[in-house]
Amino acid sequence: MAMLEISNYSKSYGGDKLAADSVSLKVESGDIYGFIGHNGAGKSTTIRAIVGVLDFTDGEILIDGHSVKTEPMECKKVTAYIPDNPDLYENLTGIQFLNFVADVFQIGDAERSERIAHYANAFEITDALGDLISSYSHGMKQKVAIISALIHEPKLLVLDEPFVGLDPKAAFTLKEIMHDLCRKGAAVFFSTHVLDVAEKLCNKVAIIKQGKIITSGTMEELTAGKSLEEAFLEVYDA
Amino acid sequence: MHNLILLRTLLLSTSQRNQLKYCTDKKKKSRIIGNYIGIIVLFFMLMAYCFFMCIGYGMYQMIDAVPGLCALTISLLSFVFTIIKVNGYLFQFKEYDMLMALPLKEKTIAACKFAYMYIKSLPWYASIALSMMVGYGYFAKPAFYIYPIWVMLALVLPLIPMLVATFFGFLFAKISSGFRKRNLVQTILIMLLVLFCFGLRFFIDNMIRNDAVESTLQDTYYMTAKTVELYLPAKWFEKAILQTDLVSLTLLLVISVCLFAIVFAIIGSSYRNINSALKSHAAARKYRMTGQKSKKVVWTIAFKELKRMTGSTTYLVNAGLGYVLIILLGVIALFVRFDEIIALLTNGAPFDPKVVYPSIPFIIYFFIGMVSTTACSPSLEGKNYWIVQSLPIEKKTLYQGKMLFQLCLSVPSMAIGTLGICISARIGIVDTICYLLIGCLLCLFSATWGCVCGVKHMRLDWENEVEVIKQGAAVSVYLLVNMFLTMAVAALAIFIGMQMDHLLLNLIWMGVYALLSGLCYLRVRVLTQRPKMA
Numbered sequence: 119m120a121m122l123e124i125s126n127y128s129k130s131y132g133g134d135k136l137a138a139d140s141v142s143l144k145v146e147s148g149d150i151y152g153f154i155g156h157n158g159a160g161k162s163t164t165i166r167a168i169v170g171v172l173d174f175t176d177g178e179i180l181i182d183g184h185s186v187k188t189e190p191m192e193c194k195k196v197t198a199y200i201p202d203n204p205d206l207y208e209n210l211t212g213i214q215f216l217n218f219v220a221d222v223f224q225i226g227d228a229e230r231s232e233r234i235a236h237y238a239n240a241f242e243i244t245d246a247l248g249d250l251i252s253s254y255s256h257g258m259k260q261k262v263a264i265i266s267a268l269i270h271e272p273k274l275l276v277l278d279e280p281f282v283g284l285d286p287k288a289a290f291t292l293k294e295i296m297h298d299l300c301r302k303g304a305a306v307f308f309s310t311h312v313l314d315v316a317e318k319l320c321n322k323v324a325i326i327k328q329g330k331i332i333t334s335g336t337m338e339e340l341t342a343g344k345s346l347e348e349a350f351l352e353v354y355d356a
Numbered sequence: 357m358h359n360l361i362l363l364r365t366l367l368l369s370t371s372q373r374n375q376l377k378y379c380t381d382k383k384k385k386s387r388i389i390g391n392y393i394g395i396i397v398l399f400f401m402l403m404a405y406c407f408f409m410c411i412g413y414g415m416y417q418m419i420d421a422v423p424g425l426c427a428l429t430i431s432l433l434s435f436v437f438t439i440i441k442v443n444g445y446l447f448q449f450k451e452y453d454m455l456m457a458l459p460l461k462e463k464t465i466a467a468c469k470f471a472y473m474y475i476k477s478l479p480w481y482a483s484i485a486l487s488m489m490v491g492y493g494y495f496a497k498p499a500f501y502i503y504p505i506w507v508m509l510a511l512v513l514p515l516i517p518m519l520v521a522t523f524f525g526f527l528f529a530k531i532s533s534g535f536r537k538r539n540l541v542q543t544i545l546i547m548l549l550v551l552f553c554f555g556l557r558f559f560i561d562n563m564i565r566n567d568a569v570e571s572t573l574q575d576t577y578y579m580t581a582k583t584v585e586l587y588l589p590a591k592w593f594e595k596a597i598l599q600t601d602l603v604s605l606t607l608l609l610v611i612s613v614c615l616f617a618i619v620f621a622i623i624g625s626s627y628r629n630i631n632s633a634l635k636s637h638a639a640a641r642k643y644r645m646t647g648q649k650s651k652k653v654v655w656t657i658a659f660k661e662l663k664r665m666t667g668s669t670t671y672l673v674n675a676g677l678g679y680v681l682i683i684l685l686g687v688i689a690l691f692v693r694f695d696e697i698i699a700l701l702t703n704g705a706p707f708d709p710k711v712v713y714p715s716i717p718f719i720i721y722f723f724i725g726m727v728s729t730t731a732c733s734p735s736l737e738g739k740n741y742w743i744v745q746s747l748p749i750e751k752k753t754l755y756q757g758k759m760l761f762q763l764c765l766s767v768p769s770m771a772i773g774t775l776g777i778c779i780s781a782r783i784g785i786v787d788t789i790c791y792l793l794i795g796c797l798l799c800l801f802s803a804t805w806g807c808v809c810g811v812k813h814m815r816l817d818w819e820n821e822v823e824v825i826k827q828g829a830a831v832s833v834y835l836l837v838n839m840f841l842t843m844a845v846a847a848l849a850i851f852i853g854m855q856m857d858h859l860l861l862n863l864i865w866m867g868v869y870a871l872l873s874g875l876c877y878l879r880v881r882v883l884t885q886r887p888k889m890a
Contacts, residue, residue, distance in 0.1 A: 171456040173632035191459050199457035205450040207369035208817050211378050214368065221361045222458050250378045252817045 119147045120180070121274050121305035122168065127177030129163050129329075137163040139329040140177070145274070145305045145322070150296055152320035153309040154350060160329040161309040162202070165278050168307070169199040182273055195223070198267035202279040204259055208252035212243065212262050215251060216269065223270035230269060237265040240291050256283040264292060268299075275299060277308035281315060293319055317346035325353055358460055362468040367475065370819055387813070391829045398836065399479065403487035410491020418577050419495040423506075423597040425580045426488040427513055427590035430481045432553075434514035435521045437477065437826075439549055440677075442525035443542060444670035444822035445473045446623075447634055451819070456628065463624025470522055470620070474514065476827075485510030492597075502597055505605065509593050515612040516589045519619045524549060526623050526630070533633035543672045547680055550673075554681075653749055657757020658764060661733055671736070674825050675729050679769040682723040686776025694781035713783060714853030714861055717794040718846035720773045725798060725842065728806030730755075730762045731834040734814045735824035741816050751884035755807050762803040770795040790862035797869035802838070804876035809834040811883045 122145035129138040138160045145151045155161050166172035168179055170190045178185060184192040206215055213234070220230040238244040241261040251259060260283045267275065275296070281289050296306045296319065310316050316323060317337065323346070324334035333340060333353050341349045368374050372388045379385055406429075410422050446469050455465050489506045492498070525546075532541035584590045589611070592604035651659070665671050689697060695709040712719070734755075737744065744754050774795050778788040813830035815823075825831070845865070853861055 166453065169457045170628070171453045171632075173629045191461065194457065194459035197457070199453075201453050205454055207365065207451065208819065209369050209371070209374055210365070211374075214365075214374075218361065218365045219458065222358060222460060248378070250375065 120144050121147050121149070121182055122151075122307055123178075123180040124164070124168070125178045125180075127164065127167060127174060127179055129160075129167060129172065129174045129176075136329045138167070138174075141326070141329070141331055142177075143324050143331060143334055145307050147273075147303050147305055148300045149322050150300055150306045150320045151308070152316035152323040153307065153326065154311075154313065154316060154323060155309075155326035156354075157311075159326045161326055162278055163329075164326070165199075165276055165307075165309060169197055169276050170194055171199075195270075196273040198270070198272035198275050200260075200263050200267045200275075200277045200280055202282060204263035206251050206259055206262060209250060211250055212247035212254070212258075215262060216247070216266055219266040220269050225270055233269050233271075234265065237268055237295075240295070241265065241288055257285055257288065260284055261288060264295075268295065271302075271304075272299075273304045275304065275306045275308075277306070279310060280308055281310065281312060313345075313347045313350055317341070325350060327354060358464050359468055359471075362455075362460060362464065363471050363475075366468060366472040370476075370823065387829070394829065394832060394836075398832070399483050402480065403483045406484050406487040407491045410488055410495070413577075414491065414495030419492060420598060421577050421580050422488055422492045422496075424584035424590055424594040426485055426492075426510070427593040428580060428583055428587065429488075430484055430510070430513045431517045431587065431590060433484075434477065434481060435517035436550060436553060438473070438518045438521035439524055439546060440673050441473070441670060441822045441826055442522050443529060443546070443673075444668075444820055444825070445469050446522070446525060447529050447631055448668070448670065449820050452631060452635065456631075461624065462627035463620050466623045466627050467616075467620045470518070474518060477514070477518075478511070481514045482510065485513070498597070499600070502600070505596055505600070509596055509605065509608055512609055512612050513589065513593060516615060519612075519615045523619050523622070526619075529630050529634060530626065533630050538634060539667060539669045539672065542669045543676065546669070546673050547677060550677060551681075551684070653753050654757040654760050657744075657749075657754055658761035661729065661758055661761035662764075664733070664736060665729065668821060670822055671732075671825055675727050675765070678723045678725075678727055679765060682720055682769050682773035685720075685723070686773040689773075689776035689780035692780065694777060697777075697780070709781070711850055711854060713781065713787070714849040714858055715846040716777055716781075716783075717774065717791045717798060717865070718842050718849060720770055720777070720795060721798040721802070721842055722846075723773065724766050724770055725802040725838060726835055727831075728762055728802045728834060728838075729765065730758050730803050730806030731810045731830045732825050732828060733758050733761075734807075734810040735816060735818065735828055735830060736821060738816050738818060738821075752881055755811065755880055755884060758810075759803040759807055762806065763799055766799040766802060767796055770799055787858060787862070790859065790866075794862060794865050794869065797866055797873060800873040801869050801876065804873045804880060805838060806834050807880045808876050808883065811880060 122143075124141055124143050127138055127141045128136055130136050141160070141164055143151075153161050153164070163172065167174045168181070168186065170186055170193060174187075178187070180186070181193040182196050186193050207218075210218070216234050217230070220234075225233070234247075235244070238247060241264065243258060243261045243265075246254065246258060251262065254262070260280075264280070280292060284292065293315075300306060320337060322334070322336050323340055325332050325340075337346070340346070344352075372391065376385055376388050379388075409425075410419070413419050413422055413425070446466060449469070456462075485506070489503065489510070492506075493503065528542050528545040528549075531545065532538040535541045584594055589608055592601075592608040595601040595604035596608065665675060685697075698709045698712055771792060774791050775788070777783075778791060783791070809830040813828065813833060815828060815830070818824050818828075845868075849861065849865070
C-alpha cells in the first residue's frame with residue numbers, strides 16, 4: 119500500500135524557475151526512501167509540501183490515501199516531521215515540550231509515559247528532560263524533536279537531513295528506530311547528502327536536480343553493481 | 357481542546373515564570389526578577405496617570421465622559437499596538453514549520469496566536485480600565501453592579517479593535533505576499549494606516565473646533581463625546597455603564613465573539629498560502645562575480661544592521677515610524693504655520709507659540725528618540741550572535757557599528773524636521789544652528805543610551821522578535837528613562853527659556869547632552885569589557 123504518493127507536484131516561488139517541477143514518486147509501507155540532491159535542488163521544498171507546511175497549487179500529494187490539500191488533518195495525524203534545524207520552544211523544558219506534542223496528538227497518560235521513557239532512554243537524554251530546551255546543544259534539541267515525532271507512532275516519518283548534529287550512538291539508534299517502524303508497516307522518507315548512509319539504510323532512492331526527479335527506484339536498480347556515489351555522480355552530471 | 361493546549365504552551369514558552377523555575381543561572385534569575393519589578397512599576401505609573409486624569413474630570417463635573425474616554429483609550433491603544441505587532445505574531449514566528457506539521461487547524465494556530473497576543477497585552481488595558489473605574493466610582497458613586505459590568509466589558513473592549521487591526525494585518529500580508537519586496541510593501545501599508553489614524557484624530561478635532569468651544573479640557577470632553585458617537589463599541593460601553601443598558605452590553609459581547617469567528621474563518625482559509633509566500637523567496641541565481649569593494653568594519657556592521665531592519669516588517673515599522681512622522685512634520689511645517697501646528701498638538705491650549713521655541717529640539721526628539729535600534733539590536737542578534745562573536749573584531753567596534761547605524765537613521769530625519777519647523781516658525785539662523793546641534797547630541801544620546809540598555813539587558817533566547825523589539829527589558833528601560841528625561845527637559849527648557857537668554861540655554865543643553873552621551877558611551881565600553889557581558 120502506498121503510504122506516500124506524490125503526483126506531478128510543482129512549486130514556484132514566483133521566479134522564472136520552478137523549485138519543484140512535476141515531482142512524482144511513491145513510498146510504500148515498509149519502505150525507507152532516500153531523497154538525494156544538491157543544495158537547493160528542491161528536497162526541502164518537497165518535504166515541506168508533504169508535511170503540509172508549504173502551500174502548493176500543481177499536483178497532488180496523498181498520505182495513507184488522504185490528500186494533503188483537502189484532508190490536511192487526516193494526513194498530519196499519521197505523519198511525523200523532523201526538520202533539519204528544529205525550532206522548538208526554547209523556554210519549555212524537554213518534558214514540557216514532549217507533553218505538548220503528546221497533548222496535541224491526544225496520547226493517553228500511560229502510552230506517553232512509556233514511549234517518552236523508551237525513546238529518552240534510547241537517546242540517553244532522560245536526565246536532561248527537566249532542563250530548559252534553551253540549555254540544550256543542537257544534538258540534544260534534535261533528539262527531543264525525534265522523540266516528539268515518534269510519540270504518536272506515525273505511519274509516515276518524514277525527515278530532513280536527520281543525521282546532522284547527532285552523535286554516532288544517536289545516529290545508530292535513529293537508524294534502528296527507522297527499521298523498527300518499517301517492520302511495523304510504517305514508511306520513512308528522508309533527505310540526505312550522506313550517500314553512504316542512504317546506501318546502507320534505504321531500499322529505495324530518488325535523485326532530484328533543479329526541482330526535477332532525474333531518477334528513482336530501488337537501490338539495486340539504481341546502483342546496478344556500482345556504489346550509490348558513483349551512480350549518483352553518473353546521473354547527476356549526465 | 358487543541359486551542360487550549362496550544363495557547364497554554366505559547367504562554368508557558370514565553371513566560372519568565374517558567375525560566376525562573378527551571379533556570380539555574382543566578383544572574384539570569386535576578387534579571388528576570390528585575391524585569392518583574394520594572395513592569396510592576398510601569399503598571400502603577402500607568403494606573404496613577406489614568407486615575408489622576410479621572411480626578412481632573414471629576415473636579416470639573418465631567419465624570420460622565422470617563423466611561424467613553426476609557427473605551428476610546430483602550431480601543432485606540434489596542435488598535436495601534438496590534439497593527440504594529442500583528443505581523444510578527446501571526447506570520448513571522450520561528451516555530452511555524454513545527455506547528456503546521458502537527459495536526460492543528462490553520463484557524464486554530466492563527467486564533468491561538470491572536471489569543472496569546474490579547475492575553476499578553478490585557479494587563480496594560482486592564483490597568484487603564486480598573487484605574488478609571490476607581491476614579492469614576494469615587495466621583496459618580498454608581499450602583500454596585502456597575503463595577504462587575506465595567507470589569508467584564510473592559511476585558512472585551514480591546515477585542516474588536518484588535519480583531520480589526522488583525523484583519524488589516526492579514527490583508528496587508530496577503531497583498532504584500534504578491535510582491536517581491538514584501539517587507540517594504542507591508543511596512544508602507546502599515547505606516548499609511550497608522551498615519552491615517554493620526555490624521556483621523558485631527559479630523560475629529562476639527563469637527564469639534566467648529567463648535568467653537570474654548571477650554572482645553574472641554575475640548576477633550578467634546579472630542580470624546582463626538583468620537584464615542586462615531587465608534588459604536590465605545591458607545592455601547594458608555595451606555596452599559598451610564599444607563600445600565602443591557603442591549604448595549606449584549607451587543608458589545610455578541611459582536612466581539614461574532615467578529616472573532618468571522619475574522620479567523622477568513623484568516624484560516626488562506627493562512628498557509630500567505631505564510632508560504634512570505635516565508636519563501638524566489639531566487640534568480642543570476643549573480644555574476646564582479647569586483648568587490650572593501651568597507652571599514654564599523655560601516656560593515658552598520659550595513660548589516662540596515663539589512664536586519666529592512667528584512668523585518670515588525671522591526672521596520674517600530675523603528676521607522678517616528679522618522680517618517682518627523683520627516684512628514686518637517687515637510688508639512690513648510691506649508692502650515694508653526695502656531696497652527698502647536699495649536700493642533702496642544703488641543704488649542706492658550707499660550708504664545710514663541711514660548712515653545714526652546715523646546716523644539718526636544719519635541720522633535722520625542723518623535724525620533726523614543727525608539728532606538730541600539731536598544732533592541734543586540735538582542736536581535738539572537739541565534740546569529742555567534743557570527744559576530746567569532747569574528748576578530750573588538751566588541752566596542754561591534755557596538756560602534758550599531759550606534760553608527762542609529763545615527764545614520766536619526767540625524768538626517770532630525771535635520772529635516774528641525775529645519776522645516778525652524779523655517780515655519782521663522783527662527784533665526786543662530787538658534788536654528790543651535791537646535792540642529794542639540795538635535796545631533798540628542799541623537800547621539802539616543803544611540804549611546806540605547807546601547808547601554810541593549811547590552812545590559814541583552815536577551816538572545818527569544819521565541820518571536822516582537823518580544824525584544826516591543827516588549828524587551830532593554831527597550832522598556834530605554835523608553836521609560838528617555839521619555840521622562842525628555843519630558844522634564846522640554847518643560848524645563850520652556851520654563852527657563854522665559855527667563856534666560858536662549859543662546860546660553862542652548863549651550864547648557866548641548867553641554868548636558870554631550871556629557872550624558874559621553875557617560876553612556878563609556879558605560880558601553882565598560883559593559884563590553886566584562887567577560888560575561890555582551
